[in-house]
Amino acid sequence: MKSGFVAVAGKPNVGKSTLINALMKKKVVIVSDKPQTTRNRINCVLTTPEAQVVLVDTPGIHKPLHKFGEYMVKIAVNALKGQDLILFLIDPIDKVRESDLNIARIIKESKIPAILIINKIDAATPEQINEAKNRIKTVLDENSNIVAEFEISALTGHNLTELLQKIIEVLPEGPQYYPEDMTTDRPLAFMISEIVREKIFHLTSQEIPHSTAVVVEEIKDKEDLVYIRAEIYVERQSQKGIIIGQKGRMIKKIGMLARKDLEILLDDKIYLDLYVKVKDKWRQKDSIILNTIGMKEDLE
Numbered sequence: 498m499k500s501g502f503v504a505v506a507g508k509p510n511v512g513k514s515t516l517i518n519a520l521m522k523k524k525v526v527i528v529s530d531k532p533q534t535t536r537n538r539i540n541c542v543l544t545t546p547e548a549q550v551v552l553v554d555t556p557g558i559h560k561p562l563h564k565f566g567e568y569m570v571k572i573a574v575n576a577l578k579g580q581d582l583i584l585f586l587i588d589p590i591d592k593v594r595e596s597d598l599n600i601a602r603i604i605k606e607s608k609i610p611a612i613l614i615i616n617k618i619d620a621a622t623p624e625q626i627n628e629a630k631n632r633i634k635t636v637l638d639e640n641s642n643i644v645a646e647f648e649i650s651a652l653t654g655h656n657l658t659e660l661l662q663k664i665i666e667v668l669p670e671g672p673q674y675y676p677e678d679m680t681t682d683r684p685l686a687f688m689i690s691e692i693v694r695e696k697i698f699h700l701t702s703q704e705i706p707h708s709t710a711v712v713v714e715e716i717k718d719k720e721d722l723v724y725i726r727a728e729i730y731v732e733r734q735s736q737k738g739i740i741i742g743q744k745g746r747m748i749k750k751i752g753m754l755a756r757k758d759l760e761i762l763l764d765d766k767i768y769l770d771l772y773v774k775v776k777d778k779w780r781q782k783d784s785i786i787l788n789t790i791g792m793k794e795d796l797e
């Protein structure tokens with residue numbers, strides 16, 4: 498059997514999580530049109546008759562503005578270490594910038610085999626694609642650890658079968674790391690909190706989604722449903738007002754959309770109880786970031 502760990506890396510919003518869901522052929526990790534949606538290292542397990550590919554979703558590597566951002570970047574950079582393969586995504590529409598070149602340097606120094614992936618080709622012009630490739634190759638030249646290059650669309654599925662074939666070809670012979678019916682190494686409470694967070698990312702804007710964290714406090718199997726209680730952390734009272742919305746409309750919408758996804762995830766009826774709590778400047782506080790939100794695990 499071929500098997501191994503494949504880190505999916507790139508700056509925020511290049512389509513890492515979209516690619517993972519597309520390769521998994523189901524939605525495992527959350528996606529939004531806002532940068533810095535993914536905050537953790539999430540192993541997604543793809544088992545085929547011939548291989549087990551562990552796709553490691555990582556936060557986008559960026560210039561952090563606060564402690565929380567610093568931890569996210571640390572998690573992403575750490576997640577590259579010791580992996581069997583790196584998928585390095587770039588976005589030709591947003592252009593290859595200094596931040597992409599920085600990630601390219603980190604990948605080059607790692608000496609881990611890497612596949613360069615030009616994503617979003619459904620929406621990019623040939624000129625944009627060429628320009629992106631030329632610029633990234635100023636760092637990742639023919640002496641680097643790039644073993645293949647693909648132009649894909651994670652959104653439409655273009656070239657994904659070929660990409661998966663290549664990933665399996667590059668991976669070493671190895672054991673089956675996870676049971677074949679497992680899709681992620683993350684506990685249920687984490688997956689639930691991510692679904693709630695995704696709805697907040699979809700429904701709110703500017704600083705609100707980034708100032709929010711979701712902590713699941715209780716999951717209880719009741720007779721005819723699963724009861725879930727979760728707390729939504731915000732940094733300021735005014736943000737609490739926005740999350741709750743006029744006459745509670747926003748929190749109701751978040752809850753309704755999250756419940757729909759949760760009923761699919763758990764294949765059961767759900768009662769989702771959401772509370773909004775102000776945790777002053779939580780993105781600057783180690784104890785909340787590491788312990789309450791549980792980022793400590795990602796750094797180990």
Ligand SMILES: Nc1nc2c(ncn2[C@@H]2O[C@H](COP(=O)(O)OP(=O)(O)OP(=O)(O)O)[C@@H](O)[C@H]2O)c(=O)[nH]1
Nearest residue numbers: 509510511512513514515530533534535557651652
């Ligand atoms: N047109 C187009 N859009 C895409 C493609 N792949 C991803 N996107 C969009 O790009 C946005 C970001 O996608 P994500 O998968 O959340 O990106 P990410 O790299 O995981 O982002 P972070 O969590 O910020 O690191 C979403 O709006 C996606 O729908 C693609 O192939 N084509």
